[in-house]
Each structure stands twice: as C-alpha cells, then as structure tokens.
Amino acid sequence: MSAMNTETIENLPWCIEPNEGESISHYFGRFRRHEAVCVSSPGSLSKAAGIGPVLARWEKFRFNPFPSQKKLEAIGKLIGLDADRIAQMLPPKGEKMKLEPIRLCAACYAEQPYHRLEWQFQSTAGCNRHRLRLLSECPFCKERFAIPALWEQGACRKCHAPFRTMKKRQKVYS
Ligand SMILES: [Zn+2]
Ligand SMILES: [Zn+2]
Known part of the structure; x- marks a missing residue:
C-alpha cells in the first residue's frame, strides 16, 4: 500500500479483539496486517491517531514515558477499542519490562x-x-x-x- 493511502486512515470500521494477555506489540502487528486494515507501518497508524510516532516505540516495549490516557484514548478511538482494553496490553504499574531478548513459551x-x-x-x-x-x-x-x-x-x-x-x-x- 502506498504512503498516500496510509495517510488517509479514518476511523476504522473493524474492531479487532485483543486476546487474553496479548502484548501490545503483537496486537498492533496483527491489527495492522488484518485484511480490512492493511497499514504497513506503526508510524502511519500513530499519525492517523494524532499521537506522534509513539506506536513504533510501544511495539518495542519502550514505555518511557508511559503511554498517557490521552494517547490511549486517541488510538482507541481510531481502532474502535476502549482505552482500558489497550491499557490491559501494557504492563501494570511497577512491573519492569525486559526489552530484549523477546521471549517465548x-x-x-x-x-x-x-x-x-x-x-x-x-x-x-x-x-x-x-x-x-x-x-x-x-x-x-x-x-x-x-x-x-x-x-x-x-x-x-x-x-x-x-x-x-x-x-x-x-x-x-x-
Ligand atoms: Zn531459527
Ligand atoms: Zn506456556
């Protein structure tokens, strides 16, 4: 998809449910690749939500500064998900993240x-x-x-x- 198309993202008609305990990185990758969405980069989605380039950082588990309620609401509005549901894909307060290596069970x-x-x-x-x-x-x-x-x-x-x-x-x- 061309950059021009990705810049005209409006409120997306599809709500894609997060899985239980799914990380924000995995969720947004899955969301962007969904056939009804097809947004190639986290930057385009971030931009469409008007929250600056933070999504690419979140996809790398970089939460410093921690995502504000305002940003969660802005991206939530765009993708049709409550800010609370997005917050559930973030670490609880006080839980330190390991950025690397990415781990798997x-x-x-x-x-x-x-x-x-x-x-x-x-x-x-x-x-x-x-x-x-x-x-x-x-x-x-x-x-x-x-x-x-x-x-x-x-x-x-x-x-x-x-x-x-x-x-x-x-x-x-x-
Ligand atoms: Zn291998
Ligand atoms: Zn397991």
Whole structure:
C-alpha cells in the first residue's frame, strides 16, 4: 500500500479483539496486517491517531514515558477499542519490562499463537502454566526472536522453524 493511502486512515470500521494477555506489540502487528486494515507501518497508524510516532516505540516495549490516557484514548478511538482494553496490553504499574531478548513459551504459542505480555516482565522466570522455561532465542539456529509485531509467520525469521515446534526444546522450570 502506498504512503498516500496510509495517510488517509479514518476511523476504522473493524474492531479487532485483543486476546487474553496479548502484548501490545503483537496486537498492533496483527491489527495492522488484518485484511480490512492493511497499514504497513506503526508510524502511519500513530499519525492517523494524532499521537506522534509513539506506536513504533510501544511495539518495542519502550514505555518511557508511559503511554498517557490521552494517547490511549486517541488510538482507541481510531481502532474502535476502549482505552482500558489497550491499557490491559501494557504492563501494570511497577512491573519492569525486559526489552530484549523477546521471549517465548512455545507450548503456549502452540495452543494459541500470540505473544503474551508477561513473557517480557523482568519478574517472569518461566511459564507457570507449562512449568517450562521461556525461550530467548531460536533453539535450532540461535537467532533471537523478532519483536512480536512482526510475528506474521509464527516462525524463526532465520531458519523458519515454526514456534510451536520449539516446545520440545524448552527446559523444565521448577
Ligand atoms: Zn506456556
Ligand atoms: Zn531459527
């Protein structure tokens, strides 16, 4: 899509529901790729909402300064989602984020293919649901994972191994 088209985004007619615990990075990547939306860059969406270039930062889990209520309302209005729902995809107050590496519980991903926000909390050591350690890189080729906004294929960006197949390489966490 051309830059000209992306600059004329108006209130979008589709509401795309976030999944339980989905990270803001994964959500906005999914949103932008949705066939009814097709916005190629976080910049275009940010601009259409009139909130400056912050979305690209949020997609990298950079929340400094923390997203204001005003910005959440502006982007929420554009995409048809309450500011509260967007706020749920952000870390709770006091929860420190790990920007890198991007982490994955492949067993969770095999059940429902999306990046969970809590995987990026500094306080998260493993997946409590599966009692497995999180992966910080592809177990097959050691490439680090892309930011979740780019998880279109659900696979390693280098060797293309599907994320779901990586669960057998996760170590037990107790
Ligand atoms: Zn899990
Ligand atoms: Zn790989």
